[in-house]
């Protein structure tokens with residue numbers, strides 16, 4: 001799969017502080033890339049570098065297959081829609097008037113503006129002052145501004161921040177719909193839960209470093225589930241498995257924590273050889289949240 005964004009050793013230092021540390025990002029074409037990390041982990045700084053809004057201290061960026069330089073930036077930017085940190089828009093103007101500014105700036109057509117407003121479901125509210133918009137409407141207007149140019153790549157920094165569950169669901173539905181139209185979307189959040197349902201690929205930052213990049217399924221592979229074996233011969237089973245993995249008594253048998261597939265196979269084999277009756281064997285999956293917490297050392301806010 002070709003990449004829309006690739007970085008090599010991307011680094012940003014602010015004085016002695018390294019905010020983004022040697023990132024190798026890989027955002028495949030057509031995916032929703034969920035960019036996760038606790039507050040201060042470097043998400044916004046990374047996105048600003050990708051958009052040429054901030055200069056990297058070192059490392060390289062390729063956007064749509066081209067190295068991002070001062071010269072290529074002007075050519076590449078029209079195909080990237082973005083919303084960084086707070087949603088944009090002037091409160092004393094209506095949604096439509098704000099869109100008009102974007103239209104004039106980017107020389108867009110009126111149908112493009114109408115379409116963007118319709119996509120984010122703001123057509124009916126377009127003549128209201130933005131200061132009277134709800135936070136969700138402001139976020140959607142921000143997305144409309146990013147969308148109006150018909151971009152092939154959307155970079156959205158925390159578009160669900162501060163929204164209630166219904167608002168989050170609305171943005172999620174919208175992004176999935178846009179992704180279905182072939183737009184590659186990079187979306188950040190500090191809450192795993194807001195992103196994991198829509199993202200095909202997750203990139204997880206902690207302290208400026210990428211601690212995981214891959215699919216949800218690959219993230220689950222980092223989980224070390226418990227193994228639960230139901231057996232009436234609890235003590236005998238515990239004695240048999242002791243040299244493979246220490247277990248503990250459980251309601252109807254024994255429980256072995258944090259055990260991988262290989263050792264699970266060994267345990268089952270050992271018990272079967274010893275003639276211990278097994279009524280049920282099951283693995284109890286960690287939640288994605290738990291996996292995430294383990295990876296970030298339970299230091300983050302996620």
Ligand SMILES: Nc1ncnc2c1ncn2[C@@H]1O[C@H](COP(=O)(O)OP(=O)(O)OP(=O)(O)O)[C@@H](O)[C@H]1O
Pocket residue numbers: 014019037038039040041042043044045046190
């Ligand atoms: N202009 C700047 N000058 C100095 N330090 C900065 C600057 N911008 C960001 N930082 C620092 O870089 C680190 C990363 O900040 P960044 O805003 O990228 O994090 P974030 O992951 O977007 O956090 P949040 O979830 O709070 O938005 C932080 O320690 C921050 O204080």
Ligand SMILES: [Mg+2]
Pocket residue numbers: 043044045085157
């Ligand atoms: Mg941020």
